[in-house]
Amino acid sequence: MGFFRFFRSNKEDASAKVAKDRLQVLIAHERTGRDGPDYLPMLKQDILDVIKKYVAVGDDAVSVQLDSQDDCDVLELNITLSEDSTPATQPSVDAKRRAMERRQAAAKVT
Amino acid sequence: MTKTIVVTSGKGGVGKTTTSASIATGLAKRGFKTVVIDFDVGLRNLDLIMGCERRVVYDLVNLVNQEASLHQTLIKDKRIENLYILPASQTRDKDALTIEGIARVMHKLKKSDFDYIICDSPAGIEKGAKMALYFADEAIVTTNPEVSSVRDSDRILGILQSESKRSKMNEEPVKEHLLITRYNPSRVKDGQMLSVDDIVDLLAIPLLGIIPESPSVLDCSNAGKPVILDDESEAGQAYSDAIDRLLGESKPHRFMEAPKKGLLSRLFG
Numbered sequence: 232m233g234f235f236r237f238f239r240s241n242k243e244d245a246s247a248k249v250a251k252d253r254l255q256v257l258i259a260h261e262r263t264g265r266d267g268p269d270y271l272p273m274l275k276q277d278i279l280d281v282i283k284k285y286v287a288v289g290d291d292a293v294s295v296q297l298d299s300q301d302d303c304d305v306l307e308l309n310i311t312l313s314e315d316s317t318p319a320t321q322p323s324v325d326a327k328r329r330a331m332e333r334r335q336a337a338a339k340v341t
Numbered sequence: 342m343t344k345t346i347v348v349t350s351g352k353g354g355v356g357k358t359t360t361s362a363s364i365a366t367g368l369a370k371r372g373f374k375t376v377v378i379d380f381d382v383g384l385r386n387l388d389l390i391m392g393c394e395r396r397v398v399y400d401l402v403n404l405v406n407q408e409a410s411l412h413q414t415l416i417k418d419k420r421i422e423n424l425y426i427l428p429a430s431q432t433r434d435k436d437a438l439t440i441e442g443i444a445r446v447m448h449k450l451k452k453s454d455f456d457y458i459i460c461d462s463p464a465g466i467e468k469g470a471k472m473a474l475y476f477a478d479e480a481i482v483t484t485n486p487e488v489s490s491v492r493d494s495d496r497i498l499g500i501l502q503s504e505s506k507r508s509k510m511n512e513e514p515v516k517e518h519l520l521i522t523r524y525n526p527s528r529v530k531d532g533q534m535l536s537v538d539d540i541v542d543l544l545a546i547p548l549l550g551i552i553p554e555s556p557s558v559l560d561c562s563n564a565g566k567p568v569i570l571d572d573e574s575e576a577g578q579a580y581s582d583a584i585d586r587l588l589g590e591s592k593p594h595r596f597m598e599a600p601k602k603g604l605l606s607r608l609f610g
């Protein structure tokens with residue numbers, strides 16, 4: 232082990248770095264959950280649902296945070312679209328159903 | 342004025358009991374009248390670490406239920422003047438404790454002129470841990486350089502800020518201290534373990550000390566002696582430094598650097 236580690240660059244595969252990055256995201260997320268008003272988690276879920284109708288994103292794509300600055304509260308919204316987040320190629324079941332209803336309604340009129 | 346300090350962590354096995362024993366012993370050695378309370382009802386261990394397991398007659402639950410007096414329940418340490426141990430019950434469970442009952446005990450201890458009450462919390466974030474931190478003026482958040490421990494410490498900080506008596510009564514918040522234990526500088530150097538800076542950065546509370554991973558901790562618990570009494574050991578010295586800082590002295594942190602290795606041991610170690 233020691234022999235190989237000596238020649239490897241320390242920084243690249245340092246697992247502590249990965250640990251810290253993961254913790255940073257997780258702790259920020261959990262703090263929002265516990266410090267923020269009760270509606271924040273639901274607000275976040277609703278926003279996520281809307282985004283998902285248009286873009287394929289993971290469940291962690293949206294982060295909401297409430298910060299107090301001087302005399303006003305700022306709701307900070309972060310939506311990360313990863314490089315490979317393509318337009319939602321497969322419409323959701325929900326979207327499919329709504330489209331079908333729309334088409335059927337249109338068909339009745341004509 | 343009595344100061345109540347909880348030693349807490351969320352995660353189990355990170356060194357709370359080891360820390361409680363050494364912090365209490367260190368404060369008593371400096372002349373403060375100190376009691377250390379084992380809140381781990383059902384899993385009593387502090388008595389073993391303090392080396393007084395054969396002298397336990399009554400316990401915290403007896404005291405809370407008013408089946409024994411404070412005088413009968415407190416065990417006076419044989420080595421250090423001013424040091425007392427209040428053991429947990431081994432046969433009951435955590436539901437045997439109530440906030441009102443603990444409040445009565447705290448009140449009695451304050452009337453007996455204790456300078457410090459150290460509360461050794463059980464693991465978890467359930468009733469037992471909440472009971473241990475409820476009356477705290479200060480908290481020593483014991484954290485290992487490892488992901489789940491850091492996350493749990495952050496959760497416990499949230500609980501301190503919302504469920505302690507101070508937070509409920511809208512008093513000045515509980516004073517938080519970070520104590521990093523079982524620190525292994527060579528693994529940090531190799532990038533395998535979170536560093537002190539990483540942990541301070543993540544938890545964002547003041548650093549009370551760094552206790553290195555040290556074989557003397559096991560030797561001392563085998564012998565029933567708080568490691569702070571072992572002046573030779575790095576862990577003992579690190580706990581002594583932490584006492585100085587707790588009492589307001591500023592001291593540089595030690596034991597953060599890995600011992601220098603020769604080329605051969607770096608290649609093959």
Ligand SMILES: Nc1ncnc2c1ncn2[C@@H]1O[C@H](COP(=O)(O)OP(=O)(O)OP(=O)(O)O)[C@@H](O)[C@H]1O
Nearest residue numbers: 353354355356357358359464523553554555558559
């Ligand atoms: N600095 C250290 N170096 C080496 N070993 C340590 C150190 N600190 C604690 N330990 C060991 O870690 C183990 C757990 O310690 P301890 O009982 O103090 O943890 P705890 O947080 O009180 O556990 P629990 O959550 O079960 O109450 C013990 O075996 C102890 O000897």
Ligand SMILES: [Mg+2]
Nearest residue numbers: 357358381386
């Ligand atoms: Mg313990």
